[in-house]
Amino acid sequence: MSADKNLPTALDLPPVDPLPYDIAAYFAKCDEKLGMVPNVLRAYAFSPEKFNAFAQMYNDLMLAESGLSKLEREMIAVVVSSCNKCFYCLTAHGQAVRAISGDPILGEKLVMNWRTADVTPKQRVMLEFSEKMTLASHQIEEPDRADLREVGWTDRDIWDIAAVAGFFNMSNRMASAVDMRPNDQYHAMSR
Numbered sequence: 001m002s003a004d005k006n007l008p009t010a011l012d013l014p015p016v017d018p019l020p021y022d023i024a025a026y027f028a029k030c031d032e033k034l035g036m037v038p039n040v041l042r043a044y045a046f047s048p049e050k051f052n053a054f055a056q057m058y059n060d061l062m063l064a065e066s067g068l069s070k071l072e073r074e075m076i077a078v079v080v081s082s083c084n085k086c087f088y089c090l091t092a093h094g095q096a097v098r099a100i101s102g103d104p105i106l107g108e109k110l111v112m113n114w115r116t117a118d119v120t121p122k123q124r125v126m127l128e129f130s131e132k133m134t135l136a137s138h139q140i141e142e143p144d145r146a147d148l149r150e151v152g153w154t155d156r157d158i159w160d161i162a163a164v165a166g167f168f169n170m171s172n173r174m175a176s177a178v179d180m181r182p183n184d185q186y187h188a189m190s191r
Contacts, residue, residue: 008039010179015045023051036183038092040171043180061164067157068164072099072123076130076164078110081136086172091170091182098190107190122151130165131159 019027023045044051052068064072074096081089090111098107105118109117114127125147149156174180 005155006183008042013043015042015044016048017046023048026055029086035186036185039162039181039183040088040092040098040175043178050084057167061160061167066160068160070152072126073160073164075110075119075123076161077168078107079114079127079130080110080165080168081172081191082114082136083131084169084172084176086175088175088180089172090170091186095189104191111158115165122153125151126153126161129161134169135164137177 018024023146027041027045030041034141040053040054044054062070062077066073068076077089077093078097081093094111097110098104101107106117115132119127129140129144129148132144134186145158148161149155153161
């Protein structure tokens, strides 16, 4: 069975009709800023409750005040997604890294092999922790948190690193399970 390119996932879960005002306004803002509505949002639009929970958590983790920059949060998203081989998130968040950093090489290196990327020592430890959390979270111990503190991350920052990594591990698994499809526009953006 071939995939319907108009559906954001392999599941037949159309958005509620009509969209609630707040979701329609959110979509309009995305379209204005990005020139599209990301398929991850379209995928959740079948349930206003699920949409709102997803959007609220995403916005809190990725946009709220934090000791992590927006770029660092996107870097975590890409490294976690690379470990999980999540095509949707690698495409969408790889583009975000390219856009925020202004460096398409950084975005590609983080997607392919983050260890080759030109990152600060502080960011390297953050990404190592995110990778370990993704591949072997049960092995994280106090020395892993101590490594983060040693390069300047606070305990609040460690919480945020773990929360972003945890969120993208969940999102990657959902995206893979339902064959979430990235918008074609992402591939050409910020190159």
